[in-house]
Amino acid sequence: MNEQNDKEIQELLKRSIAPIVDTELRRDLWPEMLKKLSHQPVRVPWFDWALVAILSGLLIVFPGVIPALLYHL
Amino acid sequence: MKQHTYLRAYMAGIVVPTIFLLVVMTSYCVLRYVYNFPVPVERIIVFPMAVVPNLWGLWNMLFVALRSRWHLSIGLHGALLPILLGPFGMVMLGILNVSVPDLVAHALPIAAPIALIAYYLAWKYVVAFLNQVVEVA
Numbered sequence: 001m002n003e004q005n006d007k008e009i010q011e012l013l014k015r016s017i018a019p020i021v022d023t024e025l026r027r028d029l030w031p032e033m034l035k036k037l038s039h040q041p042v043r044v045p046w047f048d049w050a051l052v053a054i055l056s057g058l059l060i061v062f063p064g065v066i067p068a069l070l071y072h073l
Numbered sequence: 074m075k076q077h078t079y080l081r082a083y084m085a086g087i088v089v090p091t092i093f094l095l096v097v098m099t100s101y102c103v104l105r106y107v108y109n110f111p112v113p114v115e116r117i118i119v120f121p122m123a124v125v126p127n128l129w130g131l132w133n134m135l136f137v138a139l140r141s142r143w144h145l146s147i148g149l150h151g152a153l154l155p156i157l158l159g160p161f162g163m164v165m166l167g168i169l170n171v172s173v174p175d176l177v178a179h180a181l182p183i184a185a186p187i188a189l190i191a192y193y194l195a196w197k198y199v200v201a202f203l204n205q206v207v208e209v210a
Contacts, residue, residue, distance in 0.1 A: 048194065055190045064180030065187050070097045071121055072158050072188060073090055073195075 078209055079134045085203035086133025087126040089195055094121055113171060120165045128158060133200060137209050147210070151196020155188035 059066060098118070104110040136150045166173065173181075204210035 042198070044198075048197070051190050051194060055187060055194070058183060058187050058190075062180040062183050062187075064174075064178075065184045067174075068181060068184045069188060069191060070100075071117065072125065072155065072162050073093050073097075073121070073191070 078137060081207040082134045082137040082204065082209045083130035085207045085209060086130035086200060088203055089199050090121070090126040090129050094126070097121065116169045117166070117171055119169075120162055124161065124165070125158065128154065129200075133204070137204075140210070146197070147201045147204070148193045148197030151200060152189045152193040154196075155185070155192050159185065159188060 059069075098114075101112055101114050101118075105112050105114050132151070132154050136145075136147060139145070201210065
């Protein structure tokens with residue numbers, strides 16, 4: 001009885017779940033995986049934050065530099 | 074993507090000053106034509122429009138060419154550029170007979186360290202990112 005039940009369930013499942021036809025990947029996912037693995041979030045060291053602070057301070061104290069900087073950038 | 078490495082390096086290098094030029098030009102035009110601020114845009118624009126972006130592109134090409142031999146970080150490499158650009162820009166102003174306003178002239182001695190810091194940060198974070206995007210570094 002149990003075996004028959006199992007077979008019936010198996011049949012029902014086979015009928016209800018459509019068979020997968022196209023099992024091949026459409027594109028290679030490995031390069032994207034490598035890119036993701038090699039991608040590292042940008043970490044700004046404290047030294048660079050200090051430089052940003054110094055730069056901002058100097059530009060506030062010496063605003064005359066701004067046109068010269070714009071001219072050269 | 075292994076072909077045309079130097080062309081890609083050049084293109085990555087010119088992005089920052091080219092985009093920045095739009096902002097600067099817009100500000101200058103508003104100052105000049107809306108507020109009648111006496112800035113001879115047409116005479117000074119040749120340097121930031123033609124010389125600076127090309128030098129950035131060439132400087133980035135140089136970085137790509139020398140990186141295997143020198144092992145200099147891109148930030149420090151970029152910080153060396155104002156040493157070339159600064160005097161060149163001043164010479165251009167002299168040739169074009171443009172007088173520097175007093176406010177700017179007084180601040181010029183401090184301009185060198187400011188330019189070094191600004192260039193160091195721009196190259197370390199922006200140009201390095203662009204080099205990664207075009208896969209030259």
